[in-house]
Amino acid sequence: MGHVGDRRRLGIDGFPTRLRRGAAVGWLLASSSLGYALSLLVSGAALPWGGYRLAFAATAAGPVIAVVLAWVALRGTANVVHPRAEGPGFGGEVLRNRSAMRLMLGYTFHSWELLGMWAWTPAFVAACLAVSGIASVQAVEIGSYLTATFHLTGLVVSSTMGWLSDRIGRRSVLLAMALTSTLCSFVFGWLVGWPVALVFAVGAIYGFTALGDSPVLSTAFTEAVRPSYLGSGLALRSLLGFGAGAIAPLVFGRVLDLSNPPGVTPTTWGWAFVSLGLGGAAATWCAWGLVRDRQH
Numbered sequence: 001m002g003h004v005g006d007r008r009r010l011g012i013d014g015f016p017t018r019l020r021r022g023a024a025v026g027w028l029l030a031s032s033s034l035g036y037a038l039s040l041l042v043s044g045a046a047l048p049w050g051g052y053r054l055a056f057a058a059t060a061a062g063p064v065i066a067v068v069l070a071w072v073a074l075r076g077t078a079n080v081v082h083p084r085a086e087g088p089g090f091g092g093e094v095l096r097n098r099s100a101m102r103l104m105l106g107y108t109f110h111s112w113e114l115l116g117m118w119a120w121t122p123a124f125v126a127a128c129l130a131v132s133g134i135a136s137v138q139a140v141e142i143g144s145y146l147t148a149t150f151h152l153t154g155l156v157v158s159s160t161m162g163w164l165s166d167r168i169g170r171r172s173v174l175l176a177m178a179l180t181s182t183l184c185s186f187v188f189g190w191l192v193g194w195p196v197a198l199v200f201a202v203g204a205i206y207g208f209t210a211l212g213d214s215p216v217l218s219t220a221f222t223e224a225v226r227p228s229y230l231g232s233g234l235a236l237r238s239l240l241g242f243g244a245g246a247i248a249p250l251v252f253g254r255v256l257d258l259s260n261p262p263g264v265t266p267t268t269w270g271w272a273f274v275s276l277g278l279g280g281a282a283a284t285w286c287a288w289g290l291v292r293d294r295q296h
Contacts, residue, residue, distance in 0.1 A: 115245030185277030
């Protein structure tokens with residue numbers, strides 16, 4: 001993976017396999033969780049002052065700041081190009097690579113569960129608060145703040161689960177996270193009317209475990225595919241993962257409509273979250289079929 005000693009290199013090239021790469025990828029993904037949380041916090045703070053227009057304007061400032069930070073960070077970064085030797089090509093290196101394809105499928109099902117959960121959790125939490133007697137506008141605002149804490153939990157899990165997978169193995173962490181998040185998907189939606197503290201506690205575990213396998217899936221994929229085909233492989237993986245993540249909220253909404261009488265505020269959310277749990281169950285199956293980790 002290039003010269004390990006050159007720490008200026010972009011991405012994972014400066015981190016040796018199974019020593020610190022899981023932690024490095026974990027910190028990269030933790031930064032995205034921080035961004036999600038900040039977006040929700042800024043939106044929640046802006047809504048009472050300027051409504052949805054100010055909320056959108058405030059969150060749109062994030063990419064502008066990111067451009068400046070990226071320019072500063074990448075000025076001294078080497079541009080590494082890995083040459084492709086004659087061989088089986090993309091088909092053999094990725095599509096007929098059983099470990100890579102299982103990890104890609106696992107990431108796709110993981111994205112189905114995670115992005116569906118992220119899209120609908122604010123509305124679900126607001127519904128739980130409304131049922132408890134809180135005014136609807138205040139429920140939306142509080143729901144935004146509570147959901148932001150789920151993303152902050154994701155920041156912790158991304159930065160720790162990658163590190164943990166460096167120590168105890170990728171497969172073990174993937175199985176633990178995928179199985180726990182699946183159980184949360186099957187339970188979380190049935191908590192409408194239960195104490196808000198319980199909703200928050202289960203939601204925190206849900207947010208932690210649903211994201212917990214993300215840095216490990218990414219790290220394991222970099223170890224299963226040769227560097228010269230890694231960019232193409234990650235591109236296909238992102239297409240499948242975010243494609244599934246775009247469809248999952250639509251399926252969730254359709255199940256929610258079918259689970260509740262038309263024209264009334266939804267009170268039955270359990271089956272919609274079960275639809276996300278099916279993706280988690282498939283991700284667990286993918287993790288189970290991975291080759292057991294060798295000793296580091």
